[in-house]
Amino acid sequence: MKLREFEGKRVFAEAGIPVPRGRVIRPGDEPGDLDEFGDEVVLKAQVDVGGRGKAGGVVICPTAEAPARAGDLFGTTIRGLPVTEILVEERLPIVHEYYCAVMVDRSTSQPVVLFAEAGGVEIEETAKNDPDRVRRVGISPLLSGLPPFAVRDLVGAAPKALAPIVSALYRAFLANDAILAEINPLAILEDGRVMAVDAKVIVDDNALARQGIAQNRDLSEREREAERHGFSYVELDGDVGVVGNGAGLTMATLDLIEHYGLRAANFLDVGGGADRERVAHAVRLLALSPGVRVIIVNLLGGITRCDEVALGIVDAGVRQRIIVRMAGTNEEEGRAILGEHGYEMYGSMDEAVAAAAGGTR
Amino acid sequence: MILADRKSGVIVAGATGRQGLFHIGLMNDYAREVGGTGVVAGVTPGKGGQEAAGVPVYNSIREALREHDAQASVIFVPASAAGDSIMESAANGLELAVAITEHIPVHDTMKAINYARLYGTTVIGPNCPGLISPGEAKLGIMPAHLARPGPVGVVSRSGTLTYEIVDELSRAGIGQSTVVGIGGDPVIGSTFTDILARFERDPTTKAVVLVGEVGGALEQEGAASTSLPLVAYIAGVSAPPDKRMGHAGAIVEGGEGDARSKIRALEGMGIAVASRPSEIPDLVRPYL
Incomplete structure (x- = not known):
């Protein structure tokens, strides 16, 4: 997780590295007396992006103007991120x-x-x-x-x-x-x-846990929710939802989706030993993401039980089209369960993604 | 075949947890099938004297080695203690430590790997599925039924994607000498370079499939280090920058480690790169 500049400087100060005198202000804060920082100050937006200076996130101004200029900066976004914290620092020669x-x-x-x-x-x-x-x-x-x-x-x-x-x-x-x-x-x-x-x-x-950091700020709310279920999840901007097991296989599924001219809505790795409940959770999570029109489930493993996975998909009961590729124990039973409920199942990932391409084009 | 064969005796660290119990069973099923040694003992501090999936459990590797002959460990212990378990394996003279555990803090991993180097212990992983030499030995969690003995080495940063590719190879009638999952973490005990050097010395291995992904540059470094015929596949062509794609190490950082530049670099060395896993068997076949 990236620390913000003022947090990083706190870490440096604790290690004995000199840092400029400064203070963090937030919207609605009384900036208080800034005169201790001299005639001129630097206002630095605390946003988690690079190239902040070039994007207008750093302002040098006379100390007297600082509260007004900080007010302006709070109203802006830097590379799409709203400014909610500003580090006010002394200007150094x-x-x-x-x-x-x-x-x-x-x-x-x-x-x-x-x-x-x-x-x-x-x-x-x-x-x-x-x-x-x-x-x-x-x-x-x-x-x-x-x-x-x-x-x-x-x-x-x-x-x-x-x-x-x-x-x-x-x-x-x-x-x-x-x-x-x-x-x-x-x-x-x-x-x-x-x-x-x-x-x-x-x-x-x-x-993070042993550093006393309770929450990974780099993740979105939905990504954190997924993490609580033990999934690895990344939001993307397409309309094909993906559930896979294992990071590599899930990435390869995403790549295949791109290969067939489609766009993935997410990366979701359910992890090892996916059972009925986890699969249902994962499928529901994707179905609730805005813009997901079709969901591809790609699970492979010696210990994955296909009948369990099939029941999980049926349990999820979502309205979107679901295309399943799975291989493992009890494949035939899984295929029968899915067939009974009208879901599509394929033996290879190429076939599964090709089917999605055929159906959504 | 590299790293382990049917004579290799294995100690499982973290033997009494759910994962440990389950995989001792599977590893020893495989050992019985191929007539190998398999797992001879388990280790869980404080659980000495118990039994786990049919093997005796000891409080430490040191105690286990008093009663059993073993050359390797397979580590399932939780992340906070897994680095220690790698060091314990090294300090007790094991030749090989395979760390399955995911989420080990990277500072612990760096320390453990550098400590193991002092003892000449080879570390595979962490955050890996282990390895299988079809017909000889399985150390880890790979599904054994997909693999067939043969002349192709497989080395991969992934787990299930490796199974997918092994399955593609086996279905195409192409067997494997050894399949090694080196792990999805940014810092791992054995890199592509290390494993390729072993394959190069192995008379049964005629070609190697290298399975990489976004993050770092280990794929190019490995490819440049070997004279073996290679076929590569790189996952994550569609991965966005600065996002961790499931594996701690699978991240394009500061504009570096993206899949396309890896593919370009590999192709620049004359290596065939598959654009999807199903193409791999046809790309490997000419080398056999």
Whole structure:
């Protein structure tokens, strides 16, 4: 789950990384006395999208105008998301912007720390076009922190004041079960102080509970509802609902739907050992999603009992057309139950999706 | 055939839970059918002395190894303790640890995998269906009746999609040397590269089907590392960016790891990429 900037900065501050003085305000809040932040402030919309600055989500203004400008910002949307929180911060005189991040490296199964002497908005371009300017050091996860040589290799000839920040960022990465912890820009100010001007932290979804995070904000209400039933669910914008078992098979079903010129309404993986009740739940959940005209059920597995699945589909009793492909134990019994109730069943996923294409075109 | 054969003795960690009990039964059914060793013991801390699906249960792998000869573990323990179970397998000298468990925090997985490396233990998974060498051994939860012995290796990040493809191959009369599910998590103990290196050393494997999905770049890295004939399938062409498609690792992040760019990269290496699973047998056949 992505933390918002102000939450990420709280995490950084706890790890000993200096962050700008600031305060979060919400619509209807009395902004209170902002004079402590100096003559000028930065208003930063706390929305979960990238490219916020370019989309008008960051406003620099005299402190006296801040309440009015914040009021305007609350009325807007940034890349489709309404602004409900604004971080008001002191404006800082920046001399140079660096980049520092820690992330999980899939190729080596270790954390990797990145550092670049040229940070800021162009870092992605730099990483792509001139990757040698981003220094990378892999770290054994068996260590509890960064060894000094790694910090020296990362910081190189950049100011020594950056070294403790790099170490602290790594500690924050470990302590928060992060899959990404990024400071961009990591700024040197006119007076020589070092400051994390922005914060991007993504917490591992599998560690939310032990991090004390009750709810995954990255999921929609319907996606959370599905998660409570033990389903993996993603909303898409087509009209063909999909129930599958296993992430790969469900994705492959979606791809086949696209291959046949249709558009999937969702991704729903019911998980292992789908029984009557779970299947009924899943089919009902899709039937209630707006715009679903046809539902494809694609279940494969040695232990899936087709008669159970068939009964679940019948139990769901939804009005949409349902096309079933399943293979497993008691296939014949399942086919008989579905046939009795007028549902279509096919032996292969190609046939099932082709049937959907024939019927909805 | 790679990783395990009929002589491999297996310890199941998390033996007394629903999953553990059920799959000890299925693994040993298969072992009896093929004349293999199968699961010799179960482990659940605090449940030593009990029996699980016909095998004795011990409090630890250390205790189990005093009474039994085993080279591998299959791990069903809950996510919060599964990393520990991988480390326990390694510290007790097992050659192979197959972690079925899903939802292990990635920091636990990184630690466990790097710890296992110190002992030379091969980790498969986590969040995987395990492996099957048809006619020899089954370690994990794959439905055995779909697989047939033969010359094609299968290595996949998926579970049920692997069964689908194995079924397609078997129906087309193409058997498998070993089928390995390497897991759907972002960090896994054995990558495509690791498994392909084993297939390359295996005299029975003539070609490999590589089944990938969105997220990361392990497919391209693996394909570039081997000289074996490969046929690939990549799931998730229709997956939207920044959405986790069921597997923790199946996510297009920061514009990277999407299916189309993987397919382009693989085709650029001269590898045939199936646009749907049913095309795979015809693409593999010329290599046999």
